[in-house]
Amino acid sequence: MTPRATMVVAAARVIRDGEVVFVGMRLPLIAFAIAKMTHAPHAIGFFENGLIRDTPADGHVITMGDAPNQRGALVATTLLDVMGMLQGGRVDCGFLGGAEVDALGNLNTTRVGATRLTGSGGGSDIAAHAGRSVYIMEHERRRIVERVAYITSKPRGPVTLITTLGVFALNDGPPRALSLHDGVTRATVAAQSGFAFDFSGATTTREATTAEREALENADPTGFWTGS
């Protein structure tokens, strides 16, 4: 398993069966598909382009607008319809990615110094309105910071931060480690983080099950998202 594959499987596990999940773009597309094919067959996926799905995408997707994500959708509607329901409180769990995160769960996807990033997309809306948020990020010292350079997204609820090193809880009491991936030490996490985590309850991230590996293989057959 590559670090990205480990992150995506960990992200899939955060989705509970029957939940409404705001999926968005990139890696969460794969996490939603794995969750649907394994432990959360009744999860419903919202996509900001206006799609609502009760099944995983019907094939490999790069964007939420690709034909396999349109085919078999439950609803094809407007951005305002889907994001209006998000603001109205209908979404249990929403996914985001980012360049920088701080201990309060503030996320920056706008700019770092003079470097311009892609911007919020739907991320800021998702963090503001979803019951809880899930962030997927590379774990590097320059990304896990004491204070973000720009607040793009401010989470309303608790945050599960899934990184290449482990799974962490933010904005729900002091920052804490929930699990570290196989072979990762507390010292490595501490060295790569700009704020301290409470490690007292940390376990080792469970190895991917056969079903999870098969679902990953199915959702990302070419390894575009999770390969080397």
Place this chain on the structure above:
Amino acid sequence: MRAEKVTSLRDAIARFVRDGDRVSAACGLEARIPFAAGHEIVRQGRKHLTLVGPISDALYDQLIGCGCVDAIEAAWVGNVGSGLGYNFRRALESGAIRMTDYTNLTLALGLRAAAEGVPFAVTRSIAGTGMTEQTAAFRTIADPFGGEEMTAVRAIALDVAIVHAQYCDRDGNAQILGNLGTTLESVRAAKRVIVTTDALVERDELDMPNLANIPGLLVDAVVHVPNGAHPAPVPYRAERDHAFFDAYAEASRTEAGFAAWRAAWIDGVADRRAYCAKLGNDRLAALKAQA
């Protein structure tokens, strides 16, 4: 009197897109991006445009790289497959363009306010974020009914909305299938609307009014442009041409690479017919969506 709306892309862009216009050509998010119309804007040398999002998968990056753009109002600009829009980043970091940062929801709300003729919309989004510092677009306001503070999003009016549809008749009555993004709000917020369509159909073929989401009364020009959204996906008609996007992302890493890409795919082809001939029938056939 019934106006003739069916025309060529060259004529539609010449008549309805002007220097300095506020333009949205990104209404379907990643789907149905009107690349053919965007490339004609480049060939006609439009300048000083403000491009309005929410998102654009590479077309806005191309228009920026071709020098057509002064400002961008969007939630996300890049290449969805690879992440970054290189022309966008170069232009913004050098100060060649200005950016107003929205979120997807606030941008759509601003478009809807303009469509409905009211000065602003109200949201719970973006409180406590850096975006609130952009006071030309956002203000914190009291709830007149005594509730908590809200963010007002100023109405986002457009001069032109350009939409690619699967089906449209000669009067501009269009059916968009698949996700709609901000298509409905954008065409209603715009003074002028250009519809490029994969199929030009007769009025009586549009026999499911629930699917007719753009009434022709809003539309100024109808242009029959088969494959007019390539390489973007068009629901029920065409898959996304991933390899084409990847090649664009790679080429646009450098200014020289982008110049070569532009010469080959925009300036080097007279129109979309020539572009499709260059792509080849086999490639287009392989992208035909499964039913």
